[in-house]
Amino acid sequence: YDNIIRPGDNPDLTKERKAASFNLWKMQCFVHEGEDVVKRRKEILEFVENTREFDDPIPAEFLNREEIVDRGARKAKAMTDNADAIDGSDFFGEGLYFQSLVIGRELHSMSLHYGMFLPTIQGQTDDDQMDEWMGPTVGRAILGTFAQTEMGHGSNLTKLETTATYDPKTEEFVLHTPTLTATKWWPGGLGKSANVAVVMAQLYTNGVNKYQGPHPFFVPLRDHDTHMPLKGVTLGDIGPKFGINSNDNGFLIFDHYRIPRRNMFMRFSKVLPDGTYVAPPHAKLGFGTMVFVRSIMIKDQASQLGAAAVIGIRYSAVRRQGEINEGAGEVQVIDYRTQQFRLLPQLARAFAFLFAAYEIKTLYMLVTEQIGTGNSDMLPELHAVSSGLKSVVSWETAQGIEQLRLACGGHGYSRASAFPDIYTYAVGGCTYEGENIVMLLQVASQDSGKARIRSWKQCTDEDIIHDFEAVARRMIFSSYDRLKSFETTMTKKEAWNKCSIDLCKTARMHVKLYLVKVFLRRVSACEDAACKKVMHTLATLYAFDLISGAAGYFMKGGFMSELQSELVQSDLYEMLEVLRPESVALADSWDMSDLELRSVLGRRDGNVYPALLEWAKKSQLNKTEVLPTFEKYLGPMMKEGRAHL
């Protein structure tokens, strides 16, 4: 069915694929939540492959900044021109996949238009505003972005410095950047692409400089026809970054720039013509969208780590280096135990993250439904889990990608491998959030004896979860005790600061418990016995690897015995041995086409070396045999050197 083995493929890869104990199609359906999804993936792939508009005459790796930005804009337009190809309501699934096929690991001129500008129009407008702005936004008559972060302040909304002062005489707001650090900084597409933005600014109205807090405004930035910045608006690109250079992240400075009163988003708060401020009836719940964005980010991160694992595993099956037994010929590097240890736990981790993303999305939909009926009980938990997950997933994804890259030796450093692009893209999602401990306390209940962990073949899912729960719980209580004892001699915030390292560690352990639980639960629901067996070993490997990495916490107070700890270690190695022959097929189960992977090392057919040479020939430096550097510097230098001999 799947057509993964074809004539001409690298024979080592074919051998690996044939050796797997499970049916690939069934595994792909399990991984992607159903046959329909996998079928749709193949349809979308075919559409993209057959649409000439999406072609790249030169692979993105060889483009300079101007060219990569040009490509981003071209692709963004082509992609939205062809939006009918996918189910637009399913951004989590088809949308993300379509984008990754068309554009790759990049953002583009319109990312923020759809990702943040449009949702703000949907969520923050009153009826008249909705009528006025929704049409142009959806119809691509305007191109928007979302300008919140400033040079001096990131996530701390209350400390933003940009001001919007209401002038009742003209019924306008005056937007102003009072200090250098108030310069809007980072918004995607702001530098060169967008002609309008949602701007977050501190609202002053109602008497002399009366402060009303941060509010969003609808702000035109550039002329419709000429695209020149409007008077009072200074903007530009913020320069090259680690990755995601397709995007013109921008800066924005206002000089007493005036917009009409009705350009304030008025669904919740209002400013009346005379300047009277009308506060929102209740605190806003813009909260759900953020959780949804996080579940998308977690899925995206899982896919990036998955892609890195696919590349690492396939290449390790193709690459031969060194002999284990002398004279027996060079072995596939995946036969080295150390190599298995670098590859397989990362593969397991990628699945754990993917399944957690599904879970969060489902939870999000459930909570949204409940909120519709007035019940918001689960909101805090959803918030806690999703923010903790985002933090753990993004950092471990970044680390994992680098581990996998290094496992591919020198070639991993070349952009032909795709690793550099995967890393710099994925690590952009890495920020840190570690709060929510006190809330975690609500989840924690009483203590529970000794670790149950035993040989992985006898260990039940309940045993594993029991042990993680116990350790997470003990960490919560001990952090809480320390916090309380500090609070007797200092302010709550100071005590929090003093305990914050432990609090973060505790939060991370809780997230890991969640990941293990979700992974095991999902595997237990797998209907195909062969798939289930392999996946269960992988889930157990994931759990044991976590335990091994947190041995100090598990052994505390004699919870886990030394014997158990040693068992965990030797079991890990046994599981690597069992999973070794399934590795390539497990990689294939991600169903990542060459177009999605964009990696010479990770090609489906395993014909890595000829492709590497073809790729290299496209290098910018290979356009001529002799570079200008010879005539300018090196030639005269050597001529002089020869003359001196």
Add this chain to the structure above:
Amino acid sequence: YDNIIRPGDNPDLTKERKAASFNLWKMQCFVHEGEDVVKRRKEILEFVENTREFDDPIPAEFLNREEIVDRGARKAKAMTDNADAIDGSDFFGEGLYFQSLVIGRELHSMSLHYGMFLPTIQGQTDDDQMDEWMGPTVGRAILGTFAQTEMGHGSNLTKLETTATYDPKTEEFVLHTPTLTATKWWPGGLGKSANVAVVMAQLYTNGVNKYQGPHPFFVPLRDHDTHMPLKGVTLGDIGPKFGINSNDNGFLIFDHYRIPRRNMFMRFSKVLPDGTYVAPPHAKLGFGTMVFVRSIMIKDQASQLGAAAVIGIRYSAVRRQGEINEGAGEVQVIDYRTQQFRLLPQLARAFAFLFAAYEIKTLYMLVTEQIGTGNSDMLPELHAVSSGLKSVVSWETAQGIEQLRLACGGHGYSRASAFPDIYTYAVGGCTYEGENIVMLLQVASQDSGKARIRSWKQCTDEDIIHDFEAVARRMIFSSYDRLKSFETTMTKKEAWNKCSIDLCKTARMHVKLYLVKVFLRRVSACEDAACKKVMHTLATLYAFDLISGAAGYFMKGGFMSELQSELVQSDLYEMLEVLRPESVALADSWDMSDLELRSVLGRRDGNVYPALLEWAKKSQLNKTEVLPTFEKYLGPMMKEGRAHL
């Protein structure tokens, strides 16, 4: 003396600098091994700053691949034109520093010429060859590289595929690339710059295809005058990489390419005119140079991690975000305990690596001296320690840089911060070596009771070293026992493979023991009391952080008690508090000028925000207000959108 505080500086930085308990100049002298060195650093800096040839009209971050290669060649020539500015015999010190000031975190067209081509000429030629090739090499009449690695094989010399077959009829070697994977791949400067290379090839001579093993050859690649590749030689650039894009790493294919018999390096082996192979009198010891290169790499890595720590610490003192106590105003982010925990252990680590690099260099010189008198007893230890160190240092450096980058929030992702460039440069040095366990066994002696660790204020250096030694030793013995038990049922190599994960962990622990020992020993020799006190706390922080990260190993068998383990944790936090006010001055003690740092976030004067805006204005995209993307894609799209409304 040091002029580090100047009018107009960011007041937070000035406040921090004044609060330090030690004298900066004395600390810089301690860090750089003496007053003379620091004085020379300042002279060299002044020279580079005042030499217009070294200027960059546009910062390197804004250049495209062709431009960055051009810059590399220009700088390489300018640097070697001005080689008199430094003590050429001191590459470890002045050479590395000079290069970092002139070129930054990059390699260039001539890196391999000096780093590998020249040493081969020095070490592998017989007298006549030395006379012929040394002059042109030193006099820059030729530009060389070192072509060993191939597409299909990296470090495994015996499996290289390129052949050199001797033809006694013409007294020539025929160089040939028999397979695609035999293509030489990666050598620096090979693609476009070098016109000659040392080529490692499998020698066949003396009868029908008699194999003599890998040998080096002196091989002209390009025409002196036209720089065109010679007939039978195909070469080019291998394309863009994660970093180090100034360098034209290249590929090379031979098609029955002939070179004279005397182009084989003949100091050790020879081929006589009739094809008779003369084997070397004894196995070569090219070994010392490798160790020296490693000590340079370790120093370089330490400096990169140091630079990242300097940037992270200074920026964290300048950046204000959030309030610890409400209404008290936003605090410097370095006041957060979590932030201290992200910064200070990395700073400590950078010092540990730097001091280890000094140590290895000293050891290398000692061993070289001993070898001169016929004593090579210490060679194996030197080899083991230096290769283990390289592996641990490069991986932890890479991780540390990323931790520090993330600690700087969003701005760390911009190339203005320098973090992306530091990371991609430093991580190029990351390869993995974990062998040498059996030799470590020689170092290990009998067991020794319980952990001695106690409160950091009472803990002696001997206590700390005792505990590390005991844990490292126990790991060695347990790995060895497992290895031996496997060996009863399989070949030695298979057993090694099965145990290799544990063996690597053991090797790493041994390296950490070495790092802790060196750090403590060096601090104990510090002559200034104030410097010594602060550095000693930093060294203890380093040791305790390692213990905390390896708690599982330390607690095994009840070696370290739970109470001790908790003490380690709370002591860590106390040390962070003690070191907090010294942080900026400790960063300054690296004596890294703005020219060396190349970071907007890490500027000496702390005036980060205006510099960030200035930097961004140089973006390639800001050359025009309106990009071509508007006319080509976005403008027509929006026009159409407006028409549809």
